[in-house]
Amino acid sequence: MSDFSPGQRWISDGEAELGLGTILNCDNRIVTVLFPASEETRTYSVRQAPLTRVVFGSGDRIQSADGWQLIVDDSKESDGLLIYIGQDDQGQWQELPETQLADTMQFDQARDRLLTGQVDRNDWFNLRFQTLQQHQRIERNPALGFTGPKVDLIPHQLYIADEVANRHAPRVLLADEVGLGKTIEAGLILHRLLLTGRAERALILVPDSLTHQWLVELLRRFALDVTLLDEQQSQAYDSTNPFEAGQLILASQQWLFANPHRQQQAEDSDWDLLIVDEAHHLDWAPDHAGPGYTCVERMAASIPGILLLTATPEQMGLTSHFARLRLLDPDRYHDLEQFKEEEQGYVQVAEAIEILDRLSEAGHSPLPPNDREAIAAVIDDPDSQALLETLDDPERGPQQHAVANTQLRDQLLDRHGTGRVMFRNSRRHVAGFPERRLHVSELDAPSPYRHLLRRIARDEDTLDELLIATGLDYPDAVLYPDIMYRHMNSTSLEAQPWWRFDPRVNWLLEQLEAARDADDGGKILVITHHRETALDLAEGLRVVGGIHAPVFHESMTLVERDRAAAAFADDESGCQLLICSEIGSEGRNFQFCHRLVMFDLPPHPDLLEQRIGRLDRIGQQHAIDLLVPVFKASPGERLLCWYRDGMNAFGAPTGIGSELHDVFGDALADALLDAEGLQEIIEETWTMYQTRLDERDAGRHRLLERNAYRPERAQQVISAINELDEDPALPDYLDRALDVFGIDDVTLGNELVHLQPGPQMLDGLPGLTKGEEGFTATVSRQAALARDDVQHLSWEHPLLREIMGRILTGTMGNTAVALLAHPAIPAGRLMAELIFRTHCPAPKSLHINRFLPATAVRVLLDESGTNLSGSVSFHGLAKNLQKVKKAVARDLIRSRHDQLRELLFKGEQEAERELPSIVEAAQTRMREALDGELIRLQALARHNPSVRPDELQSLRNERSALNDAIENTRLRLDAVRVIVTVDKDKR
Numbered sequence: 001m002s003d004f005s006p007g008q009r010w011i012s013d014g015e016a017e018l019g020l021g022t023i024l025n026c027d028n029r030i031v032t033v034l035f036p037a038s039e040e041t042r043t044y045s046v047r048q049a050p051l052t053r054v055v056f057g058s059g060d061r062i063q064s065a066d067g068w069q070l071i072v073d074d075s076k077e078s079d080g081l082l083i084y085i086g087q088d089d090q091g092q093w094q095e096l097p098e099t100q101l102a103d104t105m106q107f108d109q110a111r112d113r114l115l116t117g118q119v120d121r122n123d124w125f126n127l128r129f130q131t132l133q134q135h136q137r138i139e140r141n142p143a144l145g146f147t148g149p150k151v152d153l154i155p156h157q158l159y160i161a162d163e164v165a166n167r168h169a170p171r172v173l174l175a176d177e178v179g180l181g182k183t184i185e186a187g188l189i190l191h192r193l194l195l196t197g198r199a200e201r202a203l204i205l206v207p208d209s210l211t212h213q214w215l216v217e218l219l220r221r222f223a224l225d226v227t228l229l230d231e232q233q234s235q236a237y238d239s240t241n242p243f244e245a246g247q248l249i250l251a252s253q254q255w256l257f258a259n260p261h262r263q264q265q266a267e268d269s270d271w272d273l274l275i276v277d278e279a280h281h282l283d284w285a286p287d288h289a290g291p292g293y294t295c296v297e298r299m300a301a302s303i304p305g306i307l308l309l310t311a312t313p314e315q316m317g318l319t320s321h322f323a324r325l326r327l328l329d330p331d332r333y334h335d336l337e338q339f340k341e342e343e344q345g346y347v348q349v350a351e352a353i354e355i356l357d358r359l360s361e362a363g364h365s366p367l368p369p370n371d372r373e374a375i376a377a378v379i380d381d382p383d384s385q386a387l388l389e390t391l392d393d394p395e396r397g398p399q400q401h402a403v404a405n406t407q408l409r410d411q412l413l414d415r416h417g418t419g420r421v422m423f424r425n426s427r428r429h430v431a432g433f434p435e436r437r438l439h440v441s442e443l444d445a446p447s448p449y450r451h452l453l454r455r456i457a458r459d460e461d462t463l464d465e466l467l468i469a470t471g472l473d474y475p476d477a478v479l480y481p482d483i484m485y486r487h488m489n490s491t492s493l494e495a496q497p498w499w500r501f502d503p504r505v506n507w508l509l510e511q512l513e514a515a516r517d518a519d520d521g522g523k524i525l526v527i528t529h530h531r532e533t534a535l536d537l538a539e540g541l542r543v544v545g546g547i548h549a550p551v552f553h554e555s556m557t558l559v560e561r562d563r564a565a566a567a568f569a570d571d572e573s574g575c576q577l578l579i580c581s582e583i584g585s586e587g588r589n590f591q592f593c594h595r596l597v598m599f600d601l602p603p604h605p606d607l608l609e610q611r612i613g614r615l616d617r618i619g620q621q622h623a624i625d626l627l628v629p630v631f632k633a634s635p636g637e638r639l640l641c642w643y644r645d646g647m648n649a650f651g652a653p654t655g656i657g658s659e660l661h662d663v664f665g666d667a668l669a670d671a672l673l674d675a676e677g678l679q680e681i682i683e684e685t686w687t688m689y690q691t692r693l694d695e696r697d698a699g700r701h702r703l704l705e706r707n708a709y710r711p712e713r714a715q716q717v718i719s720a721i722n723e724l725d726e727d728p729a730l731p732d733y734l735d736r737a738l739d740v741f742g743i744d745d746v747t748l749g750n751e752l753v754h755l756q757p758g759p760q761m762l763d764g765l766p767g768l769t770k771g772e773e774g775f776t777a778t779v780s781r782q783a784a785l786a787r788d789d790v791q792h793l794s795w796e797h798p799l800l801r802e803i804m805g806r807i808l809t810g811t812m813g814n815t816a817v818a819l820l821a822h823p824a825i826p827a828g829r830l831m832a833e834l835i836f837r838t839h840c841p842a843p844k845s846l847h848i849n850r851f852l853p854a855t856a857v858r859v860l861l862d863e864s865g866t867n868l869s870g871s872v873s874f875h876g877l878a879k880n881l882q883k884v885k886k887a888v889a890r891d892l893i894r895s896r897h898d899q900l901r902e903l904l905f906k907g908e909q910e911a912e913r914e915l916p917s918i919v920e921a922a923q924t925r926m927r928e929a930l931d932g933e934l935i936r937l938q939a940l941a942r943h944n945p946s947v948r949p950d951e952l953q954s955l956r957n958e959r960s961a962l963n964d965a966i967e968n969t970r971l972r973l974d975a976v977r978v979i980v981t982v983d984k985d986k987r
């Protein structure tokens with residue numbers, strides 16, 4: 001390393017990122033190098049300079065400082081400087097002195113790095129190859145995006161998530177019954193869209209009370225790092241748009257809907273997906289649209305993907321429900337009357353499906369004539385007709401009958417059903433929900449309440465006075481005696497607080513006492529309709545019973561609310577009860593508790609269902625006790641009778657309550673003060689309830705349920721997830737990756753492992769910061785689900801994604817040198833192990849990886865250029881290789897430059913041979929998937945107007961773009977390992 005000359009080009013062995021260096025000057029001791037691209041100058045001792053001379057050879061493509069390129073043919077030397085000779089882009093012969101090489105020439109390609117002597121460790125090279133192989137496998141797995149989330153594999157959720165996430169720009173209403181997992185479904189959809197590149201930015205709008213719960217669920221269950229935005233944080237952004245603060249923004253609806261300036265900023269930001277929770281609050285009427293509806297409507301006009309979530313879509317009336325569907329698809333939902341009429345047609349379709357179900361169990365063929373006619377009446381497609389013929393043909397075997405049955409059922413659901421836009425699962429087909437037990441306690445109304453009610457009943461002026469004082473509408477004003485009493489006595493100094501005489505307070509204390517010794521600590525959730533009732537009640541319990549009860553209502557700050565919920569949830573030191581207001585508790589998870597006190601009753605059946613839904617959720621382990629105190633002969637008791645006897649509202653959710661309320665609400669309101677006529681109303685409600693239930697079972701709801709869950713498809717998704725969950729390659733890959741990245745793992749037992757930064761850990765790994773303690777994780781889904789503080793270590797965990805991404809996009813491990821001692825090969829022979837990789841440039845949103853992920857082609861050449869890859873496997877070879885010191889490796893490369901160049905050239909030719917079959921296989925996969933989907937969608941569009949025209953067109957465009965992209969696939973050298981044989985005893 002003595003002959004440095006000014007003007008020569010060298011590269012730093014330890015700091016290759018500095019770029020191409022130029023020798024500025026050199027004496028006997030010191031050499032000074034300028035790295036113009038990084039504007040750095042370094043001085044080294046001549047004897048130990050960690051520098052490698054950059055020398056190009058025949059076939060290398062080099063760039064001049066003026067921007068033209070030369071393919072090197074030969075070189076000559078003049079005054080210690082190299083002059084390259086070769087052809088430029090126009091085929092002209094040119095000379096290019098090394099002094100005029102572009103400073104910005106990159107040396108991150110494997111070939112350049114190798115020939116300039118930059119070699120990595122062998123274990124890095126091994127990890128790189130394995131990463132390519134695993135990535136290639138995982139990206140094509142149909143469960144991609146669903147294996148990482150820490151959730152139980154619940155079939156109806158996975159069916160919906162799969163169906164929705166596979167659509168182009170999904171716009172759907174997720175309307176499962178309360179507590180069945182809409183948040184989880186939305187999270188799964190979002191996770192898949194993000195992982196597959198189909199979405200990059202999402203805005204999530206949720207009620208104020210749920211912001212934290214969403215934040216925690218998205219982080220803990222989905223490992224998604226979401227930015228929670230509020231007014232205070234937004235102000236910190238000054239003139240920049242706060243909605244650009246992250247890729248995933250979570251914000252409160254109350255905040256955004258009340259703030260036109262922030263709405264404008266949200267609109268100005270680019271989003272791929274908008275998620276709106278508790279979307280029934282987006283109310284609309286022909287003469288008035290609520291602020292939430294208006295805001296979401298404006299945003300929905302430009303955001304391609306929309307998920308609206310509500311358990312009670314009709315809570316604000318059918319018109320609002322229809323308006324929300326229109327928001328998702330204005331072309332499809334433009335006429336409310338037509339929408340109602342269409343529902344009649346669903347009965348026939350549901351009947352046909354019912355028959356197919358029966359047949360699939362009984363296996364008749366030929367079909368009974370009535371059944372055949374019923375099915376034939378709803379199909380008008382040749383392909384459906386052909387399936388019906390197959391079913392009807394006794395000559396066909398049971399296997400063919402079964403396949404035809406399933407296909408015909410799917411076609412009927414697809415083409416004539418309801419479920420492209422709305423998904424609703426009910427408890428009826430999601431097993432495992434607990435029994436609900438209603439316990440009514442009839443109490444004598446205290447005299448102040450009796451007195452007030454008598455006055456109101458007798459005298460209309462008193463009622464008017466009450467409505468003005470409370471600001472409530474009738475009948476809400478008469479349902480809550482404590483509120484009535486509070487407002488009607490607000491000016492009286494002698495009036496005592498209602499909780500002093502209201503027997504519900506002592507009744508509640510008795511319930512607490514009775515439950516106290518239960519195993520679960522006797523936890524009781526109390527819900528009141530009004531915030532004031534909740535606050536007063538807490539005060540009453542404190543004064544009368546010496547009980548401290550946290551309160552949870554809409555006017556509390558987020559932190560206060562979460563503190564209250566956490567105090568209640570805590571097993572050890574937790575409070576026995578939590579008092580919630582109606583709005584405050586919406587959407588919250590309290591399934592660890594199974595006793596619900598309805599201190600009063602809500603005025604709408606959907607609110608009643610929302611209340612029970614706090615406890616009756618996935619994860620509830622016990623029968624649910626619904627404890628309801630009512631005053632004898634009061635409006636509250638009459639309302640209870642209507643709910644219980646008119647529609648079995650405490651027994652199970654039916655989704656009909658809203659309609660019954662629309663029809664009977666007014667008559668009921670009249671009967672609340674005067675019981676006359678109540679029995680009749682209840683009976684009429686019950687009759688209509690039964691009729692609607694039958695209709696529902698026969699028609700729309702049945703189809704909705706069928707559409708929301710197809711067991712066979714769900715099972716396929718689950719199997720694909722299980723395959724990755726149980727992937728034996730994962731622990732092995734993890735071991736190597738943790739080792740290479742310098743992460744320490746401590747086994748804790750019970751399948752748990754604690755990951756922590758090791759002293760040599762590479763920087764910037766998610767969840768691991770030097771000096772901090774790391775995190776506990778497990779590859780077992782069940783073990784992860786058992787504990788909140790344990791992460792699920794899957795192929796989709798952010799740590800693994802970062803590791804794999806870093807390897808695949810960087811240079812790490814793309815060169816290596818190793819020694820091989822083999823009895824059959826003489827020492828001093830060269831071998832090259834070349835890893836090529838497909839490159840298929842395409843927009844991220846095409847998610848080309850599902851058909852053609854970066855695919856590795858390995859070529860192993862011996863010195864003569866013979867391809868040995870078929871006979872010597874990667875692992876077989878790797879385990880026999882020995883490492884070699886870097887300096888030796890560099891000398892070795894330098895001395896074998898020409899031979900290596902030849903092998904690289906030969907390797908390229910060998911790899912190219914494999915490209916056509918890779919491309920062909922990818923095209924076949926793509927065509928099978930997209931042509932199938934296109935046929936399905938085209939057939940569907942002929943019958944079901946809920947296929948948006950843009951969906952079809954975009955699928956065609958996608959197919960053609962994918963076709964072009966796959967056709968243009970190229971192979972590039974990704975990594976190279978030089979192997980030199982040695983004598984066994986001379987290693």
Ligand SMILES: Nc1ncnc2c1ncn2[C@@H]1O[C@H](COP(=O)(O)OP(=O)(O)OP(=O)(O)O)[C@@H](O)[C@H]1O
Nearest residue numbers: 151152178179180181182183184311587589617618
């Ligand atoms: N697949 C699952 N794995 C584990 N927990 C689940 C799963 N699905 C739902 N849960 C839990 O069940 C509860 C209800 O789920 P979620 O909040 O998603 O229901 P929801 O339908 O959105 O409820 P609501 O109608 O009240 O808004 C939550 O505590 C959730 O964490």
